[in-house]
Amino acid sequence: MAVQTVAADSTTPDAAEKTGGSPFDLGAAVALSCRECGTRTPLGPSFVCLECFGPLEVAYELPTGDPEGLRKRIEAGPASMWRYAPLLPVPADVADKPNLNPGFTQLVKADRLAAELGVTGGLYVKDDSGNPTHSFKDRPVAIALEAARAFGLTTLSCSSTGNLAGAVGAAASRAGLRSCVFIPDGLEQSKVVMAAVYGGELVAINGTYDDVNRFCSELIGDPLGEGWGFTNVNLRPFYAEGSKSLAYEICEQLGWRLPDQIVIPVASGCQLVKIDKGLRELIRLGLVEDRPFRIFAAQAEGCSPVSRAFKEGTDAVRPVKKPDTIAKSLAIGDPADGPYVIDICRRTGGAVEDVDDAQIVDAIQLLARTEGVFAETAGGVTLGVTRKLIEAGALDPTLTTVVLNTGDGLKTLDAVAPTARPTALIRPSLDAFRAAGLA
């Protein structure tokens, strides 16, 4: 299998055979590269370009020249995201190391939902609540874990308001690393329990999520933080790549075919950007036919800086200072990848839209009622926006459409608790049941 050399780099040549030119065995990953100015940096726990302060991302030498061989190799792989190890910054034997083995979640053919929404071209829900800690976060964390191991980091950390905290705690426990997770004080009990149960350090910070984030950045620069891997800070270039696996899985599960349209929730925007990257990689590698695809972004009205900028026709994403939405996992007021999201949606002919809390709850119930999938509020945002875009004519109902559910309804019970109640309360008798009129 030939190798597509994306660029020369400056690492030791004698380590090239096993590690693609890098002293670290992270598979096809050969360097970090600035998304703004393109400057290369050797692989390591870095996240900011020293030339222009742009964000770093992973650069690869991907295996080209034998798409059929690569496809067969993937199909013979494990039923997890590691079937795509050749396309991710992980060692080839990643599946043999202790990790949560996330991914290869179900792509649900949602015929009953399609009928209600009037979609005739095929509607699918990619249900990432099937991951080990029941959100898509297990994917990026699994990649960050491999980077931490490669760089000899011994504490896995993050700032989080929920899903990420659980994913980091669980992954560290499985791998035998120490974990220390930072959360704002005053989170819901269920999220605190999920973050604490894996037995790592859980530090509540007296302040907001922004305070927690600032503190983590300070800690990385301090000797106190030596040997620490913050999944969403100094390991972010690796972490972010985890979402590419969603693109790979969707295409393989569609029979190695691109979806025509895909609707993705936006918090930082990172997931959407990486799904776009993954789809384009599959085209470049010859694993799918090169056809147009449209990417749509979904936000909650109470925190919709990207949607607002898109509608105003600008690239300037003005931060939302006080997010106010039940979709807390999407409530990032100043999304780092906001401008990239707008660019991708414009380039592919998609759109960015938002829905309010009532529409979120309606969409959660619609998905549960028609397909038996209980989504967290972020999933309600994505489906709610899908419905809104169909009604507005922005989404074409005659095309193959994929909607992402990124998390589990069990984590955001409060959203539906007021309405998800018994339909009747009766005595244990046939007469009482008959009188209730339910037979």
Next chain:
Amino acid sequence: MAVQTVAADSTTPDAAEKTGGSPFDLGAAVALSCRECGTRTPLGPSFVCLECFGPLEVAYELPTGDPEGLRKRIEAGPASMWRYAPLLPVPADVADKPNLNPGFTQLVKADRLAAELGVTGGLYVKDDSGNPTHSFKDRPVAIALEAARAFGLTTLSCSSTGNLAGAVGAAASRAGLRSCVFIPDGLEQSKVVMAAVYGGELVAINGTYDDVNRFCSELIGDPLGEGWGFTNVNLRPFYAEGSKSLAYEICEQLGWRLPDQIVIPVASGCQLVKIDKGLRELIRLGLVEDRPFRIFAAQAEGCSPVSRAFKEGTDAVRPVKKPDTIAKSLAIGDPADGPYVIDICRRTGGAVEDVDDAQIVDAIQLLARTEGVFAETAGGVTLGVTRKLIEAGALDPTLTTVVLNTGDGLKTLDAVAPTARPTALIRPSLDAFRAAGLA
């Protein structure tokens, strides 16, 4: 591939080619047969032998004579329990029908847990929290759904205190069947939400779980209940077979090898009985080598009628009138399959043991801390009993051992909430962090 005729039956011969002799296409299932007297009954929504009132179970004509071909067929199947469709009472095209596609959950090689418990022969956790509604109940319900479709039943129902209610509601929604689920009034809110969110009828009964059960039996005998399939009553023979898939998966995931020891939680006992049945089928079909295996049963001390009978050396399982344990999903005071469980544990050289609430919580935390798996209380019972049996010398730590986790910690948060707390609460400053002594 030759067919192992398990016995003659009385159904129409001209339907034999497609349906194995039955007017219903339920794959290799050919009849119902009494577990006590062996009398055969045609396939249908029946659960009691009309000769002796014993429980009915599914009888098969299983595909024998080409184990290698069967193994390859299974390995080429979908990443769900439907890869074992040839061994289950379902049509061959079951994976193409709308259903939750449960199963093929992870078998976690639990090396860190093994080190803590001193197990050297290989310790595995079969983690069924990975199922679509996050408990093993999705497996039996998926089989009951196919039976309901085959028999033309249009309402899917059950009596439940939690996991089963959610599994039935979700499966019915996916399939487009009506559902009507009965629960005792006063359940925890999270269980009520999970039971209600799928939009079927949810009837709370003013009474205990036993009252709910009695009411359901009345309803089946009444014209009001016509067209209803109660997964755990009139569809029970089919429903119960779903747990066989756990045995198949464990053996395939061990490389087509029987585990030496397996520890299984006991509520009604049905799951343990069917796992034993599944293991013996694999031996008979030549898919695994015929070697001894030991089955161990786990109960909560606050509801341990089977454990008590086992320890007393009797078969007579005296009902527990008022179960008192945090493991509510195992709190069946009068387990229908109790005597069969005792028989199997004795026959295979296993044992039945129980643990108290504190040991259950300890075991949940141990599993989370060492392997990143957050189990529900039933999983804590199983691991707690495993630990107790190792300490007592009843489980051999030098043998390959599989422990079942049948559900998800998110559903029984209360068990660990008092202890799963932040380890520190600090101001967002490096000084405060340094003072907390966590770096």
